[in-house]
Amino acid sequence: MNIQDQRYTIVSNHNRRRILVINYLIDVDLTPEIQFEDFDAVYINVMSPIMDRNMLAIRYASPLWSEKCRYKPCYVTERFKGWLGKAEVTVDGYATHPLDHAMAQGIEEIYNNMRSLNFLLGTTPVVTHAEEIFRLCRYAISRRQFTFSSEPTPGLSSGYMAVYFNTIWNENQEYMQMQERHFFHNHLLKLGYIKRTRFIHKIYVCPSCSRSHLLFLERCPKCDSSNLHEEAVIHHFRCANVSPESAYQWDDELRCPKCKHFLRHIGVDYDKPSSVYTCKECGNSFMYPNMNVYCTSCRKTHTTDQLKEVDIEEYEFTPEGIRAFASTDYKLVVSQVGFYGYSSMRDFLDYLRMFADADEDTEDVVIVGRFYVFDPTADEFESVYAVPPIVQAMSRFFNYKSTLWGNYFYFLRRVSPGDIAPAQSQMEYELAEQFEDYKKLHKGFQFELVGNYTFSRGDDVDTFIERLEDRRQ
Amino acid sequence: MLYYIFEFIDAILQVLSVNFFGTGMLATFWFLLFIEFPRYYATDFIVAIYHGATFNKRRKQREAARYQLYLEKPLVTILAPGKNEGQQIYKLVTSLSEQTYQNYEIIIVDDGSDDTTPQICRDLLKRGYIHKYFRMVERGGKASAANCGVTHATGKYIVHLDCDSSLDRNAIERVLLPFYIDRRIKAVGGCVKVRNSDSTLCTSMQALEYLRSIQVGRMVTSRLGIYHIISGAFGAFESETLREVGAWDIGPGLDGDITQKIRKAGHKVWFAEDAICMTNVPEKWSALFKQRKRWSKSLIRFRVRKHRDILWSNRNFSFSNMISNLDNILFDCAFNYVWLFYMFQLVLSNTDRLVEILIVGFILRSAFSICAFVVMQCISERSREERHLGAFLLLYTFYMGYFMRIVRLIGHTEELFFRTSYKDKWNPKKTSDIARVENM
Numbered sequence: 001m002n003i004q005d006q007r008y009t010i011v012s013n014h015n016r017r018r019i020l021v022i023n024y025l026i027d028v029d030l031t032p033e034i035q036f037e038d039f040d041a042v043y044i045n046v047m048s049p050i051m052d053r054n055m056l057a058i059r060y061a062s063p064l065w066s067e068k069c070r071y072k073p074c075y076v077t078e079r080f081k082g083w084l085g086k087a088e089v090t091v092d093g094y095a096t097h098p099l100d101h102a103m104a105q106g107i108e109e110i111y112n113n114m115r116s117l118n119f120l121l122g123t124t125p126v127v128t129h130a131e132e133i134f135r136l137c138r139y140a141i142s143r144r145q146f147t148f149s150s151e152p153t154p155g156l157s158s159g160y161m162a163v164y165f166n167t168i169w170n171e172n173q174e175y176m177q178m179q180e181r182h183f184f185h186n187h188l189l190k191l192g193y194i195k196r197t198r199f200i201h202k203i204y205v206c207p208s209c210s211r212s213h214l215l216f217l218e219r220c221p222k223c224d225s226s227n228l229h230e231e232a233v234i235h236h237f238r239c240a241n242v243s244p245e246s247a248y249q250w251d252d253e254l255r256c257p258k259c260k261h262f263l264r265h266i267g268v269d270y271d272k273p274s275s276v277y278t279c280k281e282c283g284n285s286f287m288y289p290n291m292n293v294y295c296t297s298c299r300k301t302h303t304t305d306q307l308k309e310v311d312i313e314e315y316e317f318t319p320e321g322i323r324a325f326a327s328t329d330y331k332l333v334v335s336q337v338g339f340y341g342y343s344s345m346r347d348f349l350d351y352l353r354m355f356a357d358a359d360e361d362t363e364d365v366v367i368v369g370r371f372y373v374f375d376p377t378a379d380e381f382e383s384v385y386a387v388p389p390i391v392q393a394m395s396r397f398f399n400y401k402s403t404l405w406g407n408y409f410y411f412l413r414r415v416s417p418g419d420i421a422p423a424q425s426q427m428e429y430e431l432a433e434q435f436e437d438y439k440k441l442h443k444g445f446q447f448e449l450v451g452n453y454t455f456s457r458g459d460d461v462d463t464f465i466e467r468l469e470d471r472r473q
Numbered sequence: 474m475l476y477y478i479f480e481f482i483d484a485i486l487q488v489l490s491v492n493f494f495g496t497g498m499l500a501t502f503w504f505l506l507f508i509e510f511p512r513y514y515a516t517d518f519i520v521a522i523y524h525g526a527t528f529n530k531r532r533k534q535r536e537a538a539r540y541q542l543y544l545e546k547p548l549v550t551i552l553a554p555g556k557n558e559g560q561q562i563y564k565l566v567t568s569l570s571e572q573t574y575q576n577y578e579i580i581i582v583d584d585g586s587d588d589t590t591p592q593i594c595r596d597l598l599k600r601g602y603i604h605k606y607f608r609m610v611e612r613g614g615k616a617s618a619a620n621c622g623v624t625h626a627t628g629k630y631i632v633h634l635d636c637d638s639s640l641d642r643n644a645i646e647r648v649l650l651p652f653y654i655d656r657r658i659k660a661v662g663g664c665v666k667v668r669n670s671d672s673t674l675c676t677s678m679q680a681l682e683y684l685r686s687i688q689v690g691r692m693v694t695s696r697l698g699i700y701h702i703i704s705g706a707f708g709a710f711e712s713e714t715l716r717e718v719g720a721w722d723i724g725p726g727l728d729g730d731i732t733q734k735i736r737k738a739g740h741k742v743w744f745a746e747d748a749i750c751m752t753n754v755p756e757k758w759s760a761l762f763k764q765r766k767r768w769s770k771s772l773i774r775f776r777v778r779k780h781r782d783i784l785w786s787n788r789n790f791s792f793s794n795m796i797s798n799l800d801n802i803l804f805d806c807a808f809n810y811v812w813l814f815y816m817f818q819l820v821l822s823n824t825d826r827l828v829e830i831l832i833v834g835f836i837l838r839s840a841f842s843i844c845a846f847v848v849m850q851c852i853s854e855r856s857r858e859e860r861h862l863g864a865f866l867l868l869y870t871f872y873m874g875y876f877m878r879i880v881r882l883i884g885h886t887e888e889l890f891f892r893t894s895y896k897d898k899w900n901p902k903k904t905s906d907i908a909r910v911e912n913m
Binding site for chain 2: 267
């Protein structure tokens with residue numbers, strides 16, 4: 001039987017490296033016949049006419065997402081060349097065949113590198129979002145990617161791609177939002193695990209959601225319309241008349257509306273010292289339109305002054321950082337509070353406690369949404385299986401913190417008091433959308449919104465937590 | 474010592490007895506008595522009496538006009554063109570925010586400033602202190618900047634201000650009232666006074682001069698129907714009329730020119746002596762000399778050359794316009810040459826008693842000045858604050874009688890024979906070149 005006829009197979013190359021060849025879409029982690037120790041590298045040879053299936057195959061066998069493929073060299077068939085887009089950075093290379101010589105060489109290089117760094121290959125399953133971030137750093141080091149510069153990258157919410165590139169599966173997704181990056185970098189810098197190597201850019205992001213998907217709109221200062229027309233202003237030297245260019249139009253020539261003389265030579269008869277905007281809605285004329293910024297992510301409008309400045313810098317792992325991450329000996333307990341995204345239930349409740357105790361001068365409140373997930377068709381429903389896709393999907397909402405306890409998903413979001421009702425509806429809608437997507441992939445999966453809760457500063461946090469836990473029990 | 478003093482007084486008395494009683498006095502001081510006195514002292518005095526006598530009538534008219542103004546409450550455009558005036562604009566908008574009449578839009582036109590004016594203005598725009606700000610990247614002259622503002626003005630009336638002006642709380646309201654007193658009035662001049670009057674002797678002299686020639690002088694010409702200059706520092710125009718006459722032409726002397734254009738178009742202009750605008754004047758004599766020379770040149774350029782047609786019959790001939798222009802040409806220009814002739818004649822024919830004659834002339838002139846000052850005090854709305862300027866009256870005689878005449882003579886002569894106004898840096902070269910070529 002040809003190896004291409006099987007769903008997957010394991011072959012050995014001339015360096016005695018066992019290569020898992022995947023010919024059809026399989027979820028490696030959910031395939032009990034395949035164990036972590038069974039193979040050293042992955043070759044993805046799926047050739048579905050549906051590109052999404054091919055991508056999913058890569059994802060299921062990715063050294064970043066799959067527990068069993070973790071950090072192992074991953075090659076894909078050469079037919080995918082040019083089709084992977086930004087996901088290309090998550091594979092180690094292309095090969096025509098699993099026993100390809102160049103691929104074998106590449107695999108050896110990766111292993112040699114890991115050996116030289118005393119890189120521990122095995123991992124414990126990742127549970128929280130913060131742990132996921134550490135693993136990204138380890139992956140980067142395993143590929144000798146010690147410098148993580150921020151490359152301007154279209155499609156990413158921050159506009160830049162750094163070391164956290166693994167989650168660019170769907171183009172709009174990034175694990176770490178701008179403020180999280182900043183927080184994380186500061187931690188690593190403090191520990192001496194990274195150092196700044198150069199400043200790249202100062203960029204401006206949305207003050208509400210820290211994303212860079214911004215539309216700059218010129219608006220009329222009077223009626224706020226962006227239906228504007230800009231034209232030059234002409235100064236006629238002879239009579240000192242100053243009017244917009246259209247007032248001078250006379251067939252194909254320029255003729256002064258005041259003294260009726262023709263304007264023939266710029267610099268001699270006239271000049272154009274300025275330009276002026278005219279609003280087509282209200283007729284207002286002005287020189288400096290108001291510049292508003294519309295965030296396509298959170299759909300809020302801000303002025304340019306309100307935009308948040310962010311310095312994009314290049315970092316490099318220090319030898320100490322490389323050693324620590326390679327040996328999983330990092331003394332890094334990143335506060336879960338600093339990160340949005342998925343966390344343990346304990347961290348989730350700690351966040352609430354810290355929010356209650358914080359001496360902040362804002363009136364923000366925390367809203368919590370709770371979903372019950374179950375599968376009536378399954379004998380044993382493992383709700384934890386729903387975590388990665390849902391966390392992954394939710395990562396594009398920068399301000400959600402989520403956790404799973406039993407069959408309950410909790411989502412938390414911090415909002416201003418005036419935004420409670422719209423934020424709750426938005427959260428409910430967005431989460432339902434994500435669960436619906438997951439439902440399409442997993443038949444039998446059901447979910448139900450159990451309730452929305454609001455926690456204000458001054459409320460008794462223990463009573464609030466009890467309310468959540470009572471319901472949970 | 475005493476001997477010499479008594480000798481001197483005796484000589485003066487002798488001069489007085491021989492020359493200054495009867496025909497001798499007229500022959501010696503004919504310039505003062507036949508030219509200056511009737512025009513500047515007697516007329517002022519008579520009109521001031523009339524002004525006082527009609528106080529109640531005017532008050533009632535003003536009240537009715539005020540009612541009309543607030544009933545209609547038209548939008549007023551306040552237009553302030555200028556170059557490198559950023560520092561002054563904040564003071565201007567602050568004084569405007571205190572105005573009793575509040576339905577206005579402020580347009581600042583920056584005529585190619587090369588300092589921090591653009592930053593200041595954009596900041597003021599952002600904060601809502603001003604409503605529109607236009608910037609000419611290249612300097613085009615004050616007229617073009619003002620015209621740019623007119624193009625974008627949306628108010629029914631346009632109030633033109635200098636950026637370094639500040640207004641009394643009711644100045645905008647008061648400058649608008651004449652439009653509602655007489656519907657034929659299409660332009661109103663405000664009264665400009667000196668803010669820095671106590672800075673130097675030079676500014677104190679100018680403060681007196683402004684009181685005399687603007688507050689009283691223009692009130693008089695306005696009542697006589699020959700008011701011929703709406704000050705660029707503070708003037709109000711009906712927008713439609715301003716556009717109809719094509720707004721401002723190339724300077725210098727824009728303010729006189731625009732007033733003349735409006736008069737020629739058959740409209741009435743008025744002076745509001747109670748609408749007060751304060752402005753800074755030059756503190757140094759050299760700066761004052763340059764400024765007045767420029768003003769003098771503009772008289773030749775506009776009254777004598779550009780608007781000379783006003784003096785004889787044309788299709789828009791108006792007697793009052795002719796008198797208005799003639800008054801300006803004769804008393805501010807031609808009679809200066811007559812004065813020069815008079816002075817020469819006086820010196821040559823009275824070499825032996827020249828000092829005595831000059832002293833008597835000085836005493837006469839000072840006496841007239843004191844009378845004029847009394848008139849100023851009667852007219853002025855802040856006579857108490859301005860009373861201290863009376864201390865400068867004796868020096869004022871020299872200032873107006875000699876210094877100003879000499880400056881004007883130089884200015885007029887330069888312009889008449891050498892056309893030096895076209896080389897003046899007050900206007901950019903590109904516009905001056907065109908004006909010279911076109912003989913404007």
